[in-house]
Amino acid sequence: MQTEAIDTAGARRRLRIERRSIDYVPDAERHGKVINQGPFWFLGNFQFFTIAIGFIGPGMGLPFGATALAGALGILFGTIFMAFHASQGPDLGLPQMIQSRAQFGYRGVIVPLLGTLFTFAGFNVVDTVLLSQGLHNLYGWSIVTVSLALAIVAIVIAIYGHDWLHLIFRILFWISLPLYVILTAAIATGHVPGKPPAHAGFNWVGFAAEFAAGASYNITYAPYVSDYTRYLPRAKFRTGLVLSVYLGASLAAVWLIALGAWLATYLGAQDGLVATNAAGNAVFSGLGTLLVLTSVAALTATMGLNAYSGMLTVVTAIDSLRRIAPTRAIRIAGILFIAALWLAVSLSLTANAINALYDALSIMLYLLVPWTAVNLTDYFFIRRGHYAIADLFSSDGVYGDWGWRGLTAYAAGFLVSVPFFNLAGLYEGPIAKALGGVDISWAPGLLVASLVYVVLARSLDPASEAAAISASDKILAQY
Template sequence: MTTASAERDRSASLGLSSIEARSIDYVPESERHGRVADQGPFWFLGNFQFFTIAIGFVGPSMGLSLGYTALAAVIGILFGTLFMAFHASQGAELGLPQMIQSRAQFGYRGVTLVLLGTLVTFLGFNVVDVVLVSGGLHGIFGWNATVVGLVLTVTATLLAIYGHDWLHRIFKLCFIACLPLYTILTIAILTGHAGGTTPTLGGFSWVAFVGQIAASASYNITYAPYVSDYSRYLPRNTRPASIIMAVMFGASSSAIWLIILGAWLATRMGASDGLVALHDAGNAILPGFGALMALGSISAMIATMGLNAYSCMLTVLTGVDAFFPLRPTRSARIVTLVILAVAWTWISLLCPDNAIDLLFATLTIMLYLLVPWTAVNLVDYFLVRRGHYAITNLFIPGGIYGNWEWRGIAAYVLGFLATVPFFVLPGLYTGPIAKALGGVDIGWLVGLIVAGAAYALMSRSIDLQAEKAAIVQSEADLRTLPLHEALPEEMALPVG
C-alpha cells in the first residue's frame, strides 16, 4: 500500500475523508473537476464584501471627490486585475499551487524569498478582516470584539481545512445571498432612498488620485499569488483566454462596484467604517435591512478569510518543503492552519482601532512586496518558457530549475529596491523621490517595470533547449500516474 493510500484510509477512519486530499502536490487529470463557469462568481464574491467598500474611503479621506475616486478605482482595479487574471490560466495548465510553480523562476529553495512576501499578504488580509469585522459588529450591535474575532477565525480555519471544493461551494452560496442585497442598496442610492446628504464639493490632487489608484490596483494584485490555487482543478485543455476573461470580469466588476459604493458612503454619509456605513444605509431603506446587509457582507468576508488561510497554508508548506521534505498530508494542513489561525488572531488583538490607516498601510506594503514577483512570474510564463515546464522537476531539490535560481532572485531584489525611493507609507516612511513628487506613489509601477525588464534581460541566458528533454520525460511520468496518485511522494523522485 502506498503512503498516500495509507493516509486516505487513516483519514476515513477518523471521519476526515471529506477534507481535500491535495495541498502542494500535483492535481492529476483524473481529478480535474473544476468549471470555468465557476471562476467568475468565485472571484466576484471574493471582492463582494465591506473590505472592498473600505478601499473607496481612501480617496475621500485625502480630499478626493466622488467622481475622481470612482475614476481612480476603475483604473486601479482594471490594471491590478489584469495581472491576477493572467496568473489564473497557469493553474489549469500546470495543476499546481502558484508558489510551487514559482520554483521554476526562483529555485526550489530560492522561492522562500517570495514566500515571505506572500505570507505577509495572507496573514495581513486576515488580520485586517478580523479588526474590521470585530470593530464593526461591536459598533453596530455592541458584541464583544474578542469573541467575534474568535468565531471568525474558527469558521475561516474550518473552511480552509476542508479546502478547495468547500470554498467553492460556500462562495457560491454567499454570492447568491449577497447579490440581491447590494443590488437593492445600489438602486436605493441611485433613487435617493438610502439617506445621505449633499456633500461639499470634493477636490482633486495627484497624491490622492494616484493613492486611490495604488490602493485599488494592490487590492487585486494581491490575489495574484494564489489565484492559481483555485483554478488548478480545471481540465488541462481549458482555453487560457476563457479562464482569464472569467476571472477578469468577476474580480474587477465587484471591486469597482463596491469601491464606488464606498466612495459614495464616505462623501455622502461621512463614513469611516464600512460595516457601520452599510448598516446605516440599509436601515435608511427599511428598518432591519441594515442588519441584513451587514451580516451578508460578513458572510462573504468570512469565506474570503478561509481563502486567505487556505493559500497561506500552501505557502507555509511550500516553504517548509524547500528545506525539510514533507508529505502533504491532511494532518500537515490541519496543524499548519491551526498555527496560522493563532498567529493572525493574536496580531489582530494587538492592532489599533483605526483600521483605515492600517488597511491602507497593509495594502501598500503588500503591493511593494508582490509586484516584483508577479512581473518575474508572468514574464517567465508567457514570454520566456511560454507555459512549458517539467512539472516533476518542480518537486526535485537541485533539479533542472536548481535550488537558488539567481535570475529570478536578482530581478525580484532589483525590482523591490527600485521601489524604495518611491515608498509612500504615511506615518512610517516616504522615499526621497516620492517627496520630490509631492507624495505621489508610483513605486509599485517602478517595481513592476524594473523586475520584469531585468528578468526578461537575464533570462536570455536560459538554455531552453536543455529543458526540453526534462519536459518530455515529465509529461510521460505524469501520464503514467496511477489513479488518485500524485506528486510528490508517490513518484519516488531522486533527491540530488
C-alpha cells in the same frame, strides 16, 4: 445512469476533507467549470473592506465622480496581472508558489514565500480587527469572542479545502448580490438621503492615490489565483478562464469602491461596516442588518481563502527546506499555524492600530509586485507555459536550488521601488514626497523586475529544459 452514478460519487468524494495540498493534481481528479470562477472572485471583493477603498479619494478632497472613476481605472489595470495567473492552475495542476520554483529555485522560492505568507496572514489580521471592531461598535459584541468565532469558521472552511471554498463562495454570491442591488438602486433613485459636501474639487493627488489603491488592491490577489484553478480540466485555450476571473474580481471591486465613495462623500462615512448598515436601514428597516451579516459572512469566507493559501505557502516553505509528504495532517497543521499567527497579532491590536494595518497592506504590495512581474514574464514570454513539473519537487532538478535570475530580478524590482514607497509615519521616499505623498511604487517594480528577468533569461539552456520536460511528462503519465 452509470455515468450519473460515477459523477455523484465523485461529487461526494470532493466534498470531503481535501486530500491534496502542494502536490500535482492529475487529470483524473480534474473537475469544475470555468464559468464558476467569475462568481468566486466576485465574492472575494464583495464586502465592506472593498467599500473602504472608496473612502480614500473623498478623504483627500476628491469628489464622488472622480473617485469612482479613479478607483475603476485602478481596478481594471491591477486585475490584469491577477487574472493572467489563472491559466497557470489548469495548465500545470499546481499551487501558485510551487510553480514559482521554476523562476526562483527549489530553495530560493522561500524569498517570495515570505512575502506571500505576510500577505495571507496580514489580510486575516486586518479582516479580524475590522470585523471585530465593527461588530462591537454596531452591536456591542465582544471583540475577543468575535475574533475567535471568525477564526474557527475560517479554519473549518480551509480544512475542508478547495471544493468547499468554491461551494460556499457561490452560495454567498447569490445571497449577497440582490441585497447590494437593492441598496445601489435606492441610492441611485434618491431613496437614501445624503448631503453634498460643501467643498470638493478635482485634484490630481487624490485621483492618483485612488487609482494606486485600486491597482494595488487586486494585484495583491495574484498569489492566490492558481490555487483555485488548479483542479480545472486542461484546455487548449485559456481566454475564457482569464476573462471569467478578470470580470469577477474587477466588477465587484469597481461597484463597491463607487458605493464607498458615495457613502464617504454624501454621508461622511468613515467606517465601511457602520456606513453600510446605516445606508441599508435608510432604505427599509432590517436591510442594513442583512447587508452587514452577508458582508461579514463574505469576509469570513475570504479569511478561509487566506488560511488555505497561507497553508500552501507554509507547506511549500517547509518542503523547500526538508522534503515532506503532502498529507492531510500536514494541511491541517499548516492551517492551524496560520490561524494561531493571525489571532495572536489580531488580539494584541486595538482600534488605534488600524493605520498600521493599512501600512501592512502597502508592505504586502511592495513584496508581491516584483514576484508577479517575474512569474508572469517567465510563464507567458520566456518558457511559455512549458515546465518540467516533476523537477519542481526536486532540489536536483533542472531549476536548481537557487534561481539566481529570478532572485536578481526580484531584488532589482524591489529596490527600484523604494524611493516611491509611502508608509504613513514610517517612511516616505523622495519620489513619493515629490508626488505629494502618492505611492506608485508598483509601477517601477513591475517594469524593472520584468525587464531584468527578460535580459537574464537569455542565458537559459532550452535543450536541457526540453529533455527535463520530456522526462517529467513520462512520470506524470503514470498518475
